[in-house]
Amino acid sequence: MRLLILINSLDCLGENDAALSSAFRGLGWEVILGEINTIAADDYRYFTRGVLVTESYSPGSVAAGARQSYLLDECQLIWVLGSPQPRVYRDVWRMLWLASQQTRFVNSIEGLVFLNSKHAMGYLVPRENRACSYVSNDFSSLWERYQQDPSQSWVAKPPNSGCGQNVFLLPQNGPNVRAILQCLTGNTVAQSEMDYGGLGGFKADYAILQKFIPEVAQGEKRIVVTCGKVVAWHGRQGHPSDHRSNITQGGRAIQVDLNTNEVALAELIGQKLMAHGINFGAMDMAYPYIIEFDLGFPGGLWDAKLVSGVDRSHQVAELIIARFKQH
Known part of the structure; x- marks a missing residue:
């Protein structure tokens, strides 16, 4: 049985890439590590550049061995453990979804695209187990909501980032809250002024304003x-x-x-x-x-x-x- 693990880079393996490739090999599977951003098609048969795993790795290792092409439909199971780069994001996800119509994936493409986001909290988590949140790309609406409850501390963050990027704790009556919310939603007022009435195009970004949870x-x-x-x-x-x-x-x-x-x-x-x-x-x-x-x-x-x-x-x-x- 062959497992293809699609990862971010063959030159610097992540913790899951190293551990799970070893685990499956230990259970008798053939394991290929493939780079997610190299997905391509030959007469609509999808393939990736990858390496056959022949040894155990640690996080940060380089995947040793000859780099060659592997067809996705010649694998019995595919595991996406990487994320496409923004420039190729739509193409990669679409090709992977098409490949998933004939080859099984550990995690579905639909689930990865639509549920791997802070937007999904309201769908996946019972109301009593999630903090009340407000989502908008309009600074004024988030600022107004913050002002309605001056005794409440909040957290503001982007809906599609990770590893703690741009996560801000907004205290009661915080002096920088206005600037933070403007920044997270794209600084549209300032950008419009500098672009002479918005000639630079659409600038708004989504942000989440979430009630701070003391249990944290x-x-x-x-x-x-x-x-x-x-x-x-x-x-x-x-x-x-x-x-x-x-x-x-x-x-x-x-x-x-x-x-x-x-x-x-x-x-x-x-x-x-x-x-x-x-x-x-x-x-x-x-x-x-x-x-x-x-x-x-x-x-x-x-x-x-x-x-x-x-x-x-x-x-x-x-x-x-x-x-x-x-x-």
Whole structure:
């Protein structure tokens, strides 16, 4: 059986690329690592540039071996663990969706395109487990909403970024709130003035204004779910000078336990994700709230291994194989 894992770069492997390729090889699968941004077609048969995996890797490694073309329809299973670059985004996703009509994907293209966003919180998460949010690309509407409740602290962020990018804590009556919301929504007023009435084109960006959740101060937990089952987790302790707990922003992975309520909530959402073809993903939780989703190439397995000493990647591989044997 052949698994193709589509990743961002063969020259610097991510944590999932390294761990999961080894796990599937250990279970007797042939594994190809392919670069997602090289997807192409030969008479509408889709292929990618890739490498046959013959050894175990660590995160950051270069995939050794000859780079050659591999046809997607000659693989029994395809796993997208990368993200197309903006310039080729639409072409890559469309070709992958067409390829998915005849080859099975671990995570559906529809799910990755439409659910891997903060917009999906209102659909995937029960109301009582998510913070109240407002989404707009109009600065004035978000500014008005902020002013309606001066005693409330807020978080403002883009709906389609990750790793803590441009996530701002907006305190009560904060002096920079107006400027932050203008920035996140594209600075349209200033841009229009500088472009002489908007000749530079449409500039507005979407932003989310979300009520701050005090539970976050107690720490978030990153939970990895596979086929609707919790398989790995770790805590995240934020940098003392930052409200964000992202590892990329100075946060630190710590060992924690999950209680039955946390497991039940994570698996409830995991089952809903499976209904849309998403069999592997991660979420950030500050119970009873879900803070974030990561469905593209979610971190968590590697850090959970570092803090607990237990490698869960083989359990992930076994669950995925069992899932697709049934279908």
